[in-house]
Amino acid sequence: MILNYLMALLDWCKVKLFLWDKKSDVQFKEGEVWWCSVGINVGVEILGKGKDFERPILIFRKFGQNSFLGIPLTTQLKNGTWYVPTTVRGKEGRAALNQMRVFDKRRLINKIGVFGGENFLEIKKALLNLYSS
Numbered sequence: 001m002i003l004n005y006l007m008a009l010l011d012w013c014k015v016k017l018f019l020w021d022k023k024s025d026v027q028f029k030e031g032e033v034w035w036c037s038v039g040i041n042v043g044v045e046i047l048g049k050g051k052d053f054e055r056p057i058l059i060f061r062k063f064g065q066n067s068f069l070g071i072p073l074t075t076q077l078k079n080g081t082w083y084v085p086t087t088v089r090g091k092e093g094r095a096a097l098n099q100m101r102v103f104d105k106r107r108l109i110n111k112i113g114v115f116g117g118e119n120f121l122e123i124k125k126a127l128l129n130l131y132s133s
Contacts, residue, residue: 012040012053022106028068031120032059033088035109036070046072046099054109056088058095058123063102071100071123084126088113095123097130 015037028034036057038048048054061069073086075093082098089112115123 009040011051015039015051015053019104019106024106024108026105026108028059028062028105028108028111030059030062030068031115032111033057033073033113033115034059034111036103037107037109038072046074046096052109056112057103058086058115060100060123060127066105067102068105069100070103071095071097081126081130084123086115086119086123088115095126097123097127 016039019037033056035052035054036048037052038046038055038057039053041047046055056073057070058073059068060071063069072095073088073093074096075091077092078094078096083094083096086093086095
């Protein structure tokens with residue numbers, strides 16, 4: 001098991017070195033959903049899959065041209081205040097509010113959708129409830 005983790009970690013390091021040096025002219029907006037190179041993380045932190053260690057991310061808040069607050073999306077139908085039901089490209093899933101963090105735009109791979117007003121509003125309401133209580 002440790003050997004598998006070490007091999008995956010080495011693969012992620014290669015991807016991360018590529019991202020570090022990547023020039024990106026990507027334009028992104030709040031409410032968009034992108035495949036994003038999230039990487040390998042520790043413990044219960046959500047991680048990416050595949051050769052680019054990617055997962056869908058909702059761009060929740062844009063912080064200028066190069067960074068954003070992103071909320072990872074999952075198709076695991078978890079329940080609780082940390083998870084908001086979503087649908088992206090016809091697939092039911094959840095926005096994992098407990099896993100949101102700041103990302104650099106160099107991690108963005110390609111746009112896969114845009115959240116409609118109501119879906120995005122539900123996530124905003126859930127975040128306000130979560131952090132105001």
